[in-house]
Amino acid sequence: MASGMEKLHGLLARENITEIMINGDAGTWLEIEGVKHHIDVEFDEDDMKDIIEAVFARVGKPISYYYPYGDVCLEDGSRVNIITYPLARCGTSITIRKFNRRLHSLDDLIEKGTLTRKMADFLIACVRGKVNILFSGATGSGKTTTMEMLSYHIPEQERIVTIEDTAELRLHQPNLVPMETRPPDRDGKGEVTLRDLIRNSLRMRPDRIIVGEVRGPEALDMIQAMSTGHRGTLAVIHGNSPQEITSRLETLILSSGIKLPMQEIRRMIGNTLNIIVQQERFPDGVRRVTHISEARGVERDEVALQDLYIFRREGKTPDGKIKGKFRTVMRNYPRFFAEFQRLGLLDEKVFTDQY
Ligand SMILES: Nc1ncnc2c1ncn2[C@@H]1O[C@H](COP(=O)(O)OP(=O)(O)OP(=O)(O)O)[C@@H](O)[C@H]1O
Ligand SMILES: [Mg+2]
The missing domain is CATH 3.40.50.300 (P-loop containing nucleotide triphosphate hydrolases)
Incomplete structure (x- = not known):
């Protein structure tokens, strides 16, 4: 079974994506060429914990009961927002703004x-x-x-x-x-x-x-x-x-x-x-x-x-x-x-x- 981070990297590697929206285990949406598409990849709470650990805790922005949300930038410049219990009532939600790597000038x-x-x-x-x-x-x-x-x-x-x-x-x-x-x-x-x-x-x-x-x-x-x-x-x-x-x-x-x-x-x-x-x-x-x-x-x-x-x-x-x-x-x-x-x-x- 792929870990949360492996699944996430799989999505990040796709071409032409400008946004990844993961609504807990309720579904995942991608924005491709400015248009949103639903895809069949689910992230359960263990996957989310894995991502929180790898992305947020590592850079000193731990997500906790007290601070159940935050933003961080990945190495490629993608901006990740996360919000979790108790603020997100239906489970952890992740939104990623991925920059189109083909835009250079x-x-x-x-x-x-x-x-x-x-x-x-x-x-x-x-x-x-x-x-x-x-x-x-x-x-x-x-x-x-x-x-x-x-x-x-x-x-x-x-x-x-x-x-x-x-x-x-x-x-x-x-x-x-x-x-x-x-x-x-x-x-x-x-x-x-x-x-x-x-x-x-x-x-x-x-x-x-x-x-x-x-x-x-x-x-x-x-x-x-x-x-x-x-x-x-x-x-x-x-x-x-x-x-x-x-x-x-x-x-x-x-x-x-x-x-x-x-x-x-x-x-x-x-x-x-x-x-x-x-x-x-x-x-x-x-x-x-x-x-x-x-x-x-x-x-x-x-x-x-x-x-x-x-x-x-x-x-x-x-x-x-x-x-x-x-x-x-x-x-x-x-x-x-x-x-x-x-x-x-x-x-x-x-x-x-x-x-
Ligand atoms: N002119 C463009 N043509 C096509 N894609 C673009 C263009 N400008 C930006 N994008 C892509 O669209 C997405 C959103 O761009 P960007 O982050 O610059 O928007 P923004 O207005 O700053 O958004 P936010 O308000 O969320 O900060 C990114 O994936 C980016 O690579
Ligand atoms: Mg912006």
Whole structure:
């Protein structure tokens, strides 16, 4: 009989899998090419114990009655979440985000139909020109992947600090400091949060700060870092549209307890954040960048947003593929464009159909 780990390795070795979802002995689901499939592989509680021991206990994140859930990254970068009794009422459940090993660069994302060469070149210039970028979308829409592939374009001489709850990013630059938060121990002590790590990173002389996901009061520390000389910050945030992201940021910043008028918070966001890259997984399984939008200060009591590039959906083919086009819809040059031209970073054709 194969052990839990052997069974798990068997699943991990399968091609084209992006997610493994094991609902105790009630069944296993795989996501392949963006679509979920049920498979006939069951994991009983002994298998689960084997996996907990091999994956979590080994890296000092034991799963116990007191902490019946947790996240860990495997050597290949796959992110494993586990939840067990008494929180998971029908048995232990494991969810694994497996990265598609065939995606190595933005060229691969272009090939998959996620964005166009023009959009990619624009974003590369944004990274090199150190504008602040947020990557937004629903779960599994490909935010982390797009951010990682763009991060490869950060110049080698820069000192990069990455801050994540679970260290997923795999960057290759030499001057790199990857950091990971820590949950509290069973006595409730020793917790280190995203806020703590962002604040500490400011004393590490970073040229570049990358935040795996902003989802709480650390939004304030991030915006403050962005506006006080740490330009070129990249971060992921969950949200369904660029508009939603700006209002979510307002809420997250307020949750830090800061006493600032809303107008001031909005100004901070509108003048600090530069670009939002909005991504979506469509019903045909393809992940697409639906918006690249620019924040341009505050207008009529809202963070003013201008779409630069969008994906416009135009229907479906009979076999269920989504039809549509990526379009350049910019009305004004981005506010940072004059500087980009001075630095020779970007050809203005990138905003036209001649590119
Ligand atoms: N553009 C793409 N085309 C095809 N597959 C992709 C693309 N981007 C990411 N993937 C695959 O889709 C899965 C989800 O990607 P990713 O982890 O980047 O999403 P995410 O939005 O960060 O998810 P989460 O919100 O759960 O962190 C991974 O297996 C990844 O390899
Ligand atoms: Mg992610």
